[in-house]
Amino acid sequence: MAGEGSLLRVGSRKSELALIQTKYVISLLQKIRPEIQFELVTMATTGDKVLDVALSKIGEKSLFTKELEIALEKKEVDFVVHSLKDLPTILPEGMVIGSVLEREDPRDAVVMKQGSAFSCLADLPPGAVIGTSSLRRSAQLKLNFPQLKFQDIRGNLNTRLRKLDDKDGVYAAIILAVAGISRMGWIDRISEYLEPSSCMHAVGQGALGVECREGDVETLNLLSSLHHRETVLRTVAERSFLRVLEGGCSVPVAVTSRVTEAGISLDGGVWSIDGTKSVSGTNSVVFKNSTDALKQRSYVGISANQIEAEILSGAELCGRELAELLISKGAEPILKEAKAQSVMAEPVK
Incomplete structure (x- = not known):
């Protein structure tokens, strides 16, 4: 509960970069609500512990998030800060993205x-x-x-x-x-x-995502103040693209996105592991009344239906349509082969 004199526990990985990112989010929230105390709770994730195996071969989608999400579910922490590129496109039941902060250079x-x-x-x-x-x-x-x-x-x-x-x-x-x-x-x-011409970036790269419990309305309201409009739109489109393709660390999938005057544009591609085969494409979606919406509306609460619904659904549509386009051009056999090549003989326990 984010009331006067309240305490919020913030989950983070132990790495120096994760701590820098989490402390940055806390500093922004403290400026908004100086009466709240924030307690940092750190833990190691599967991706931090297993260092002698390639990420693609560990056989786990939530490599850098699972332990944090378990703590969130058990109410040991109130929210967790992730590099958005590490956060799977399908979250555990009852969990939502409470905030997406302004993206840094995604290259x-x-x-x-x-x-x-x-x-x-x-x-x-x-x-x-x-x-x-x-x-x-x-x-x-x-x-x-x-x-x-x-x-x-x-x-x-x-x-x-x-x-x-x-x-x-x-x-x-x-x-x-x-x-x-x-x-x-x-x-x-x-x-x-x-540059994208030689290496498109990962879905969500450069952005921070803050995850919390769906029913924690007060925390959601607090986190929503950190939403960055353009980053929300771009990452919604990117994550929609990845979700349809069912990609992750084990599959070479990459994107680049832009918010335009009229809507949103997304480039994306799928590669074989050896780089010899690929399928790529571009898709754009025009938002209705986009000028007024993009310039005058502020986004708050990605999961609380406070973002203007037509624009948000347009961004998601952009990603979904691009994924479907790539599938029609032959992406599925490349994805299937890449997944098969990246699977370990024995899963890490």
Whole structure:
């Protein structure tokens, strides 16, 4: 209950980046409701614990969210802060996204080994090893840079940077999300920003999503004040696209989105793991009375039906139609093959 002198418990992963993100959300809420006390509750998720297996092979969709959602269900925490790209498109029963904050740069970036003479992937010599834990990144980049070798790299951002800079390490560069690099204060380490033409970003990348219980109206009202209109629309379209395709860490699916004067536009694609096969497309949806709605309405409460329904449904339609278009162009066999190739012989317990 978010009343005078009340306490709200906030769930977060233990990684430095997760803590930075969660503390940022808390700081914004404290400015809105200074009388509320916020208690940080940290925990390790499956994705944090299993570091010797590629993310795509762990066989679990909620790699970085499950433990947090269990705590939310048990009312051990009142809300949890996620990188939206980690949050599955279908939430557990009784859970909702209470807020989607303004998105940072959703692109990926190249970080070269410290002291490297190279500044971009195109300049690296054939056989240079690029570290990434994402099938989405490696599949697209294999297609565009077939002369390079892509190898899995696990661990939090600090660990990955340390592995990269190890003078005896194998990596010439690693690929990370610009948003994470920025939040960690490492912008000066970026050698190259990857544009959508070479590597489209993950669904929800760059945005923070705050999850809470559906029936907790007071917390929902508080969180809704952090909604960012354009980010909500873009991520609703992106997540709708992914939901229809049933993708995740085990499938290379990528997007790029734009809110226009008239509505919303979405580009998306599906790749085989080796990058040799792909299907991509574009879809746009025009909102009725879009000018008035986009300029004058403010969005509050994504799950409490407080967002203007026609616009929100239009964004969801945009993603769904694009997914259906890709399926009609042959996406399903590529998805099926990718899922089969990424499954472990024995699931991690």
